Amino acid sequence: MDYEYHPISIEDYDDETIRHEQTRTPTKPVPLELMEQNYMRNKNQSSFDRLFLRRLFRILRLLFSPSTEGNVIKIWLFLICTSLLNEVLVYIVGTIPSRFYTVLVGKDFNSFKPLMFYSIVIVICAGLGRSFVRFIGGLFAISTRKVLTRNLHCKYLNSNNSSTFYRLLNFRTDVDNPDQRIAQDVENFSEKLRLICQEIIITPVLIVYYTYKTWTLSGYLGPLIIYVYFIVGVISSRFLIVPLVNLVFMKEFHEGNFRFLHARVRQFAESIALSWGEKAEYFQLDSFFKNLLNYQRQIIDRELALEALTGSFAYFGSILSYLIIAIPVFVGDYDGIEKDKLSGIISMNAFLSLYLIYRFTRIVEQSTKISDLAGYTARIGQLFEVIEDIDDNIDNVDVNYTFDDLHGAELTIEFDHVSFTSPSGTPLLSEFKFMIEQGKNVIIMGPNGSGKTSLLRVMCGLWPKTGGRMIRPISNNQQRVLVYLPQTPYLVFGSLRDQITYPMVNDKKMELVSDEEIRSLLARVNLSHIERIVETFDSRYGADWDKMLSPGEQQKLAFARLFYWKPVFAALDEATSSLDSNTEKQFFEICKELSITTITVSHNKSLLQYHDKVLLLDGKGSYETSDVDINGSENIVRWIDGTLRSFS
């Protein structure tokens, strides 16, 4: 399936088209306000209906699948058993006062002592029972979080199609803040689910039991009235839950933006401070925060109405039990029964129906938690759907070959009539026919925004094409085909050894890459002095790498990574922009020595001397190519200047 760019205007968004359209047609970024409007308009994305149930069942299926690693089923069964035991203990504790009453009225000291001992033991057990229910509830929440987060992580960053997260972050305008959804919404979901389950896990068993008991004492009318009462409660609370679900969804959207903004202040602290930008940041953060508070306030307003309804519902339940008892009394069913016996029947009846009603009110009382749960379910469910949608629609027209297919021949990356556009629909290259050959360095030049970096994105399979195909090699375990170095290197959240070996995934890095090897790589890129800055090669410096090294040193470290991997091709996207010309020369010479073919993006004509071919892009779809003739460097510069002038 080939991707096409068809920018969709926000007006075109409707429920059904969004998901399907956007999978095939990545759109230009949507401003935050429009995204918010879009969410508000498509409230059924976060509704409390069949979609909610479908998403919830999907999540529950994942949690309770026997192959799931989190032991959720075992913990769930354990929670049921502990809750039942706790219920029995609570019941026994409830009988203690009447037993004391009998013993005290009869002044029976002999029975008082064992009763006191028994009561102490039972009360301690009941206390322990309650704590255990909470403890196992906590384990349940952890397992839920573990299963959901790991599953999402796996789909987001560890799927067969390695660019799922990139497409999600760059092309999907229908999903905000995936990081917030994975980190925060899943946790909130797990916590709400635990609270609801803890409250009502054994309710079905108790309801069946007490329905039967009430039926035998008061006939079918008692349970029937209670069931009607419950259904009315559920239906009326549903009306108040529906708007709450969307508010919770929206609040989390703003929560995500707010956190992201704070993270950016941290990341760009120096740039902000050097541009005296504190006030601007303060006002921006404050306006985001106000938005967030606005939703939080709307939620508690709505919750007040919901709480008032469920509270009144609970109190009404206690009166209802007397109505149930009154019916047989006034209809005359109990006529002829002695008064003493009648009061016993009435009190038993009252107890049973009250208990049944209490169980139902506990369910209705979960309404606010259920509305939160529905909001989080919408956010997590939507993320699952979009990720799968991306994976189902991967561009698969390209031909990938491995080293084994080559039988010793040279590697090439071939663009076969490739066309692509920018996300806003501007054609950047049309019918592009070009071959990058092993051993022949290529330099890509052109005006700003002409699509040089985008060509590398297409080459690496990140951006979709509107036509054509590529024939390209893929890495195997022994040899990496391509390493990409951007202008601002990506420094990982780890140690010096991690910086050099990135993206190696191996706990045995220390054995695979010796300290000597690191030292020699550092020496090759003139960075030996950073050995003095770090404690050890394995001390982790988190986000501090950006501060510890100057931009030029960061670029040098990126080259150390390149020289460690020795790939066949290196895409150097302005990767030497902060280096002095001697270092630049030295690095291109090392690339040659290590047989690394460079695909360089640069505006710097002094780099021409290290390349064999030049590719000029005009940013409107056309391109020109030429061999770089070192002997006639003035000629090639003249040709480039002339061609670039003709482009504009």
Ligand SMILES: Nc1ncnc2c1ncn2[C@@H]1O[C@H](COP(=O)(O)OP(=O)(O)OP(=O)(O)O)[C@@H](O)[C@H]1O
């Ligand atoms: N994520 C994006 N969303 C929307 N437009 C984008 C995105 N990324 C790039 N573009 C647009 O695509 C066009 C090509 O961008 P690209 O980064 O490839 O240009 P470039 O030739 O590398 O520019 P420069 O010389 O400034 O580095 C630009 O007009 C840019 O605005």
